[in-house]
Amino acid sequence: MLGNFTYCNPTKLYFGDKSLENLDAELAKYGPNVALVYGGGSVKKSGLYDQVIEILKRCGKNVAEIEGVMPNPTLKKLREGIEIARAAKVDFILAVGGGSVCDYSKALAVSVNCDDDPWEKYYVRFEEPTCEIVPVGCILTMPGTGSEMNAGAVITHDVTRQKIGHVFADEAVMPRFAILNPLYTLTLPKRQMVAGIYDIFNHICEQYFSGEDDSTSDYLSEGLMRSLIHSSRIANADPNNYEARSNIMWTATWALNTLISRGKTTDWMVHMLGHAVGGLTDATHGMTLAAVSHAYYSHIMPYGLPKFRRFAANVWDINVEGMTDEEAGKAGLAAMEAWMRELGLAMKTSELGFTADMVEKAADYTIVLKGGYKVLTREEIVEIFKTSL
Template identity: 70%
Template sequence: MLGNFSYCNPTKLYFGDDSLKFLGNELKKYGDNVLLVYGGGSIKRNGIYEDVIEILRAAGKNVAELPGVMPNPTLQKLYEGIEAARKQRTDMILAVGGGSVCDYAKALSVSVNCSEDPWDKYFIRFEEPECETLPVGCVLTMAGTGSEMNAGAVITNPEKKLKIGHVFADEKIMPRFSILNPKYTLTLPKYQMVAGVYDIFNHICEQYFSGDDDNTSDYISEGLMRSLLHSSRKAVKDPLNYEARSNLMWTATWALNTLVAKGKSCDWMIHMLGQSVGAMTNATHGMTLAAVSLQYYRHILTYALPKFARFAANVWDVCVNGKTEEEIAREGLAAMEGWMKHLGLVMNITELGATKEMIPDLVKGTLILKGGYKVLDESEVAEIFRRSL
C-alpha cells in the first residue's frame, strides 16, 4: 500500500435479530430530549415504530417526532428539522429508517447549532462544523447506503436541481451507535431491495477502481463483492432468506465505513453522475447509479485495463486463457451487465424520467472529481449521459 492515512471509526454496531434490545442501554448515555426522525410511515405499518417508542418511554425520554423524511432528503426538510430540534432543545437525534433518514439525521446534527445557512456552508463550500453537533443514533431498516457507519450526508436542493453529498472529516459526526436487524429489511419491495444491492456494489467499485499499487483494500473489496453477488442472487430468488439478507446488510456497512478506502484515491464519478440524475428526476438512488454505471465504465476502460481485467477474473471468474487484457475486461463488464439484468435493475436513465433535453442540466449538476483513472471533461459527461438514455 502506498501513501499515508489514519483510520478511526467510533460507531458501535449491534447486529442481529435481537439487536433492538440494546437501544435502551445506549439511550442512557444522552440527555432527555430525543428527536425521532423517520420516513413515510412504513415503520408504523411493520411495528418497528411501536417497539422503538416503547423503549424510548421506558428510558424516560421526552420524544419529539419528525416524520416524512423523503428518499432524497430536501433542503426544505432540513430547515424544518432545524426548527423542530431548536424548539425541543434536542439532546440527541434517533434516526429510524434507511440510508436517507440516517443521512438526514447527520445533516441535521451539524446544522441545528450552526448560525450559517447549512446549504452554503456544508454543501457548497464543503466546510466543517464549528458549532456543537448533536449525537446521532440509527435503527436501520434498509441495507444499501452504509450511512449507519460513516460521516456522510446527502441533501437535495430541488430549486437549484442539485443533489450533493458531504463526507465530514470529524468522526464525531458518525452515528454513535447503529442497530442492524436484518429482519427489518425482509418486508422491503423488490425494487428497493435490488436498488440497495446495487448501491452497495457501486460503493465498493468507486473505491476499487482507483490506484495502481498492490493494495490490501482491493483484496478486501473483491471478497466483499463476491459475497454480495452470492447473497443477492439468493435474496432475489427467496426474499425471505434471512441469511442472505443478513449478509447483504453486513456487506453494506463494510462497503462504506471507510475501511476499503484506505490507501485509495477513490473515483466516485458514478455517484456524481447518478446524483445529478436523482436531482432532476427524484429517482431512487441505487437505480440512478445502475443506469449510468456501464456506460461510464466502458468509457474509462482503456485507461485502466489491468484493473478491469483483474475485476473480471477475481470477481466474475472470467477465464483469462488465450485472451487479451481488453477482451478479459470487456467480458467482465458483460458478466456484470448480466447480473444487473438478473436483479431487475434499471439500465438506462430514460426509464427514470430523464430526457435528451435534460442533458445540459445534468452536465451542469455533475461535479467532476479527480480520483479515478480518467478525469472527465464536460463533453465526456454529456456523452455518457447520451449513451445512458
Template identity: 70%
Template sequence: MLGDFSYCTPTKLYFGEHALEHLPEELKKYGDNVILAYGGGSIKRNGIYDDVMKVLKDTGKTVTEISGIMPNPTVEKLKEGIQIAREAKADFILAVGGGSVIDYSKALSVSVHYDGDPWEKYYLKFEEPECETLPVGTVLTMVGTGSEMNSGAVITNPDQKLKIGHVFQDEKIMPRFSILNPRYTMTLPHYQMVSGSYDIFNHICEQYFSGEDDNTSDYIAEGLMRSVVHSSRIANQDPQNYEARSNLMWSATWALNTLTGKGKTTDWMVHMLGQAVGAVTNATHGMTLAAVSIPYYKHIMPYGLKKFVRFAKTVWNVDPEGKSDREIAEAGLSAMQQWMQELGLVMNITDLGADESMIPDLVKGTIVLNGGYKVLDEKEIAEIFKESL
C-alpha cells in the same frame, strides 16, 4: 500499499435479531430530549415504530418526531427539522430508517446550532461544522448506503437541481451506535431491495477502480463484491432468506465505512453522475447508479485496463484463455451487466424520467472528481449521459 492514512470507526454496532435489546443501554448515555426521525410511515405498518417508542418511553425520554423524510431529503425538509429540533431543545437524534433518514439526521446534527445557511456552508462550500453538533444513533431498516457507519450526508436542492453529499471529517458526526437487525429489512419492496444491493456493490467499485499498487484494500473489496453478488442472487429469488439478507446488511456497512478506500485514491464518479440524475428526476439512488454505471465503466476501462482485467477474473471468474486484456475486461463488464439485469435493475436513465433535453442540466449538476483513472471533461460527461439514455 502506498500513502499514509488514519482510520477511526467510533460507531458501535449491534447486529442480529436481538439487536434492539441494546437500545436502552445506549439511550441512557444521552440527554432526555430525543428527536425521532423517520420516513413515510412504513415503520408504523411493520411494528418497528412501536418497538422503538416503547424503549424511548421506558428510558424516560421526551420524544419529538420528524416524520415524512423523503428518499432524497431536501433543503426545505432540513430547515423544517432544524426549527423542530431547536424548539424541542434536542439532545439526541435517533434515526429509524434507511440511508436517506440517516443522512438527513447527520445533516440535522450539524445544522441545529448553526446560525447561517447549512446548504451554503456544508454543501456548496464543503466547510466543516464549528458549532455544537448533536449525537446521532440509528435503527437501520434498509441496507445500501452504509450511512449507519460513516459521516456522509446527502441533501438535495430541487430549485438548484443539485444533489450533493458531504463526508464530514470529524468522526463525531458518525452515528454513535447503529442497531442492525436483518429482519427489519424484509418488508421492503423488491425494487428497493435490489436498488440497495447495487448501491452496496457500487460503493465498493468506486473505491476499487483507482490506483495501480498492490493494495490490501482491493483484496478486501473483491471479497465483499463476491459476497454481494452471491447473496443478492439468493435474496432476489428468496427475499425472506435471512442468511442472504444478513450478509447484504453486513456487506453494506463495510462497503462504505472507508475501510476499502484506505491507502489509495478513490473514484466516486458514478455517484456524481447518478446524483445529478437524482436531482432532476427524484429517482431512487441505487437505480440512478445502475443506470449510468456500464456506460461510465466502458468509458474509463482503457485508462485502468489492468484493474478491469483483475476485476473480470477475480470477481466474475472470466476465463482469460485465448482473450486479449481488453476482451477479458469487456467480458467482466458484460458479466456485471447480466447480473444487474438478472436483479431487475434499471439500466438506463430514460426509464427513470430523464430525456435528452435534460443533459445540459445533468452535466451542470455533475461534480467532477479526480481520484479515478480518468478526469472527465464536460463533453465526456454529456456523452456518458447520452449512452445512458
C-alpha cells in the same frame, strides 16, 4: 499499500435479530430530549415505531418527532427539522429508517446549533462544522448506503434540484451506534431491495477502480463483491431468506465505512453522475447508479485496463487466459451487466424519467472528481449521459 492514511471508526454496531435490546443502554448515555427521525409509514406498519416509542418512554425521554423524510431528503425538509429540533432543545437524534433517514439525521446534527445556512456552508463551500454536533444513533431498516457507519450526508436542493453529498471529516458526525436487524429489511419491496444491492456494489466499485499498487483494500473489495453477488441471487429468488439478507446488510456497512478506501484515491464519478440524474428526476438512488454505470465504466476502462482485467478474473471468475486486457475488461463488464439485468435494475436513465433535454443541466450539476482512472471533461460527461439514455 502505498501512501499514508488514518483509520478511525467510532460507530458501535449491534447486529442480529435481538439487536434492538441494546437501545435502552445506549439511550442512557444521552440527555432527555430526543429527536426521532423517520420516513413514511413503513416503520409504523411494521410495528417498529411502536417498539421504539415504548423504549424511549421507558427511558424517560422527551420525544420530538420529525417524520416524512423522503428518499432524497430535501433542503426544505432539513430546515423544517432544524426548527423542530431547536424548539425541543434536542440532546440526541435517533434515526429509524434507511440511508436517506440516516443521511438526513447527520445533516440535521451539524445544523441544529449552527447559525449559518446549511446548504451554503456544507454543500456549496463544503466547510466542516464549527458548532456543537448533536450525536446520532441509527436503527437501520434498509441496507445500501452504509450511512449507519460513516460521516456522509446527501441533501437535494428543492429549487435547483442539485443533489450533493458531503462526507464530513469530523468523526463526531458519525453515528454513535447503529442497530442492524436483518428482519427489518424483509418488508422492503423487491425494487428497493435490488436498488440497495446495487448501491452497495457500486460503493465498492468506486473505491476498487482506483490506484495501481498491490493493495489489501482491493482484496477486501473483491471478497465483499463476491459475497454480495452470491447473496443477491439468493435474495432475488427468495426475498425472505434471512441468511442472504443478513449478509447483504453486513456487506453494505463494510462497503462504505471507509475501511476499503484506505490506501486508495477512490473514484466516485458514478455517484456524481447518478446524483445529477437523481436530483432532476427524484429517482431511487441505487437505480440512478445502475443506469449510468455501464456507460461510465465502458468509457474509463481503457485508462485502467489492468484493474478491469482483475475485476473479470477475481470477481466474476472469468478465465482471462489468452485474452487481451481489453477483451478481459469487456468480459467483466458484460458479466456485471448480465447480473444487473438478472436483478431487474434500471439499465438506462430513460427508464427513470431522464430525457435528452436534461443532459446539459445534468452535466452542469455533475461535480468532477479526480481520484479515478480518467478525469472527465464536460464533453465526456455529456457523452456518457447521452449513452446512458
